[in-house]
Amino acid sequence: MKIGDKQYSLRFDSKQWSGRVDSISRSLLQWYRNQGRDLPWRNSQDPYCIWVSEIMLQQTQVERVKEYFHNFLLRFPTVFELAKAEEAVVLKYWEGLGYYRRARQLHLAAKKIVSDYDGKFPQDVRALQQLPGIGRYTAGAIASIAFDLPEPILEANSRRVLARLIHFDSPLSGGKSEQPLWDVAASLVPRDGGAGAFNQALMDLGSLICRPVSPFCNECSLVDHCQAYQLGNVDRIPYMPKRKSTQKLEEKAYVLVHEGKLLVVRRQPGEWWEGLWDFPRTIPENMAARGPQRHQGVISYSVTHHKITCQVLSKMISQRPAVRRHKRWLLPREIQKLPMTSPGRRIARLAEKVLF
Ligand code: SF4
Structure with a gap:
C-alpha cells in the first residue's frame, strides 16, 4: 500500500486506501459532532490554552487534568504571566500532577515564546518543535487545533485506532517504528478545514470506543473500514513490546x-x-x-x-x-x-x- 510517497506492505492496497480516506474522515467527524467529549480546553482555539492542556494530558488522565487546568489558567492566564512567574510558583501549581519536568519545560518554553516571538505562538510545526517540551505530537495538536493546519497527530489513543484500522501488527516502540502510522494519520487529516476536529475525533474514538481492551466495535463508526476487526485480531493490535519489569x-x-x-x-x-x-x-x-x-x-x-x-x-x-x-x-x-x-x-x- 502506498501512503504519501512511501510504500508499505499493509493489507490495504493503495487504491483501496485512497478510496476510503474521505469516507473515514466523514464518518469520524460525524461521530465526533454527536459523541465527542466536552472538555474545558475544547471551548478555545487559543494556542496557549491548547498547549497547556496538551502538556498536562501527557501521561495524565483527563479527569485529573480537568482539576488542574482551571486553576493553572486562573493563576497564569497568558503566556506572559507564565513566563514572568518564579519556577517554584509554577511547580506549586503543578504539584500532584506528576512528571514535573513538563512544568519546568512549559515555563522555559513560555519564556522563549515571549522573548523570541513577542508572546505569539509560531504557526509552524518545525518552529514549535524547537520549543522546550514540544515534540511532534504536541506541535501537531497546537497547529491543527489552534491554527487549523492539516498536521497529523499520534498519541496513545489515535495510535491504537490507526494501528487497528490498517492492521499494523509490527512492534510499536516509539521513534521510527511509528512512522507508518504517522503517514496514515497524515493521509487522513483533512486539508480543507477541520484538521483540529478530525484529530480530536481520533483521540476521542480511541478513548471512548476503541479502548485498549474490549473495544466497542459494534458502536464504532469506522467498523466497516477496520482491518483488525474484520480479521478478528483486535486484541493483538497494536503490538506493544513488554515494558521493563518493576x-x-x-x-x-x-x-x-x-x-x-x-x-x-x-x-x-x-x-x-x-x-x-x-x-x-x-x-x-x-x-x-x-x-x-x-x-x-x-x-x-x-x-x-x-x-x-x-x-x-x-x-x-x-x-x-x-x-x-x-x-x-x-x-x-x-x-x-x-x-x-x-x-x-x-x-x-x-x-x-x-x-x-
Ligand atoms: S472497529 Fe473496533 S478495533 Fe476497529 S477502530 Fe473501531 S473500535 Fe477500534
Missing part, C-alpha cells in the same frame, strides 16, 4: 526536628522531582542528634518502573548547623506553601500528625 526498592526518609522546625531539602538536577522539596533520605553528617530515633510510619510510592517502600523515621536535632540554599528549616505551615514531591507531602502529613 523494580522494588527500599529507603528511609528522616523527619529531623529542631525547635518545632523540620529540615526539608530541594531535589537537585538529575534527581527525580528536580526542583521540588522533600525530606532528607540521610541524616546530614554535621547534625548532632539527641534521643532515640522514632518510627513514624511507612509509605509506598511508584516512580517510573520503581516501586518504593519508604520507612519514615524522626529524630530530634540538638544543635542546628547552618544549611545551604537547597536545605531549609521550616515550620509545618511554611512547608505547606512549598512545591513538594508527593511522597514529601505524605511524609509532612505523617510528621504533623505524630510530632505536633
